[in-house]
């Protein structure tokens with residue numbers, strides 16, 4: 001395989017020659033001289049670094065085990081409160097972080113302290129012949145030999161353990177995306193609908209108290225959930241789809257498209273709070289510009305133009321919830337949203 005002898009440890013400090021003109025204009029600075037590290041000179045230092053690398057891989061294993069404890073022990077205490085859910089999420093995140101960091105930092109430490117650190121260089125070229133392939137196999141064998149993975153069973157065994165365990169949490173998390181046993185089609189269909197329906201009152205999040213039209217002043221914004229959400233079987237799932245922002249503006253400033261003339265109550269409008277990019281909750285309403293801002297990737301929606309995207313990566317306007325008032329003056333939905341809320345990963349047609 002080509003001329004990789006240029007980069008062998010004995011030839012460290014040389015590079016393959018470029019053409020003469022370029023050589024004249026850009027003199028080859030060569031490679032810096034090789035400086036032996038402590039572990040190269042002192043076997044006891046090498047042994048110490050080996051134990052440190054193994055410790056980092058062991059931390060990864062402990063992180064994965066911690067994930068399992070948080071997942072199975074905390075996850076099976078029955079119906080969890082928000083506070084307990086937060087604790088469990090923090091524990092799952094910590095376990096996963098240590099599992100990944102342990103492997104990453106361990107490999108970097110291993111490479112920096114124990115693996116050979118002479119620099120290799122070869123010209124880039126295509127692999128065409130059987131001979132080239134043989135050369136490539138030889139290089140891989142050399143890398144395995146020089147990495148010391150065969151000579152250092154402590155590192156090898158802890159690395160195998162860490163790498164074997166680390167992906168398992170991802171399997172559990174993907175499985176949890178749906179525990180209902182629904183088909184993919186049913187799952188997508190469930191995303192098309194929220195619990196909003198004709199006559200359901202708009203209530204404050206999280207107290208659940210209903211909102212009268214007279215409570216909503218120009219410039220104010222309410223975080224809203226459907227009445228009865230907290231009594232549903234899976235309130236968090238329902239909230240993730242149905243949460244809404246309620247605002248009031250001067251009707252003269254609103255551009256209303258055909259068919260939506262009756263969806264607001266004297267300038268009070270309700271829009272899905274779920275960003276149409278990748279689903280972050282929209283958090284900021286600028287009352288002077290009437291812009292809604294998503295904190296994740298700065299998508300900006302213009303309330304005066306039915307929450308059309310005016311900046312950022314979101315692909316669709318925020319869906320509007322048609323609202324009206326009931327006989328007692330409380331704000332209620334006229335129906336569900338007329339289009340799916342949230343990210344547009346899948347076709348809306």
Ligand code: FES
Nearest residue numbers: 275277278294297
């Ligand atoms: S999720 Fe809102 S901009 Fe990306």
